[in-house]
């Protein structure tokens with residue numbers, strides 16, 4: 001089965017399990033809304049690509065790892081969109097979860113997705129129980145404190161933060177988890193993949209910052225111009241647009257150079273290149289009339 005199909009069916013199984021008889025209907029519906037239809041599914045794809053590069057000897061566990069990563073990502077988006085964070089009414093071209101179901105369900109939906117992610121891993125660990133602890137450890141470290149997504153979001157609540165620390169935590173951390181968990185699920189040590197994941201994650205957030213000023217809400221499927229509007233630290237404000245674009249290319253090159261040697265390298269390089277082009281296609285590199293950072297530079 002192709003990777004995207006494996007990811008969608010693992011997600012469907014997990015969400016259906018949570019929505020089974022007895023679940024409160026509004027929260028059950030919100031869970032489905034948060035996960036389907038998905039976005040790029042880049043984190044689980046990375047996880048399965050690395051698992052494949054490592055032999056993928058326990059595909060059920062790799063699928064569970066991919067599924068757990070995407071569920072946590074969806075949870076982070078549901079919480080990120082809440083009125084107390086970014087107050088975003090749209091996500092993936094539709095109403096965000098709290099816009100559709102209310103704020104209390106939004107909070108609970110994020111919580112339920114986080115728990116579901118760990119349940120997926122636990123349920124799939126039967127044939128390789130010794131791999132469960134390292135998988136859970138990596139996932140927890142990349143999501144929690146001191147350096148995971150939670151820390152990244154929390155830096156927004158401080159008076160000051162260093163942009164690289166903020167971006168590494170809020171976005172880079174789950175990309176690192178994706179590659180590390182792909183290796184771990186296939187019984188390989190994760191260390192040699194870490195730098196690749198971290199650089200790609202950084203590039204991804206740089207692209208998100210660029211698109212925030214160069215694309216519109218229809219293209220993004222979520223509100224545009226948010227970093228300026230919410231006063232979030234971002235790479236366009238710090239460097240200006242031209243330098244941010246150059247930085248993105250630099251990070252993609254660094255990610256490519258960080259790939260460990262092996263027969264999977266050409267495939268991973270191709271994945272990286274197509275991802276870079278998807279993130280910043282030429283038509284999204286056009287500067288909108290009012291670019292806050294350039295205007296104030």
Ligand code: IPE
Nearest residue numbers: 039040041042092171205208
């Ligand atoms: C959005 O992530 C939030 C960031 C960390 C930049 P994605 O761009 O991967 O969102 P989806 O899953 O494709 O919607």
Ligand code: IPE
Nearest residue numbers: 076077080086149170171208
């Ligand atoms: C989201 O960051 C990162 C998360 C951990 C959810 P942003 O707030 O920059 O992402 P978007 O632009 O809303 O997707």
Ligand code: MG
Nearest residue numbers: 080081085086
């Ligand atoms: Mg945010």
Ligand code: MG
Nearest residue numbers: 080081086088
């Ligand atoms: Mg946001």
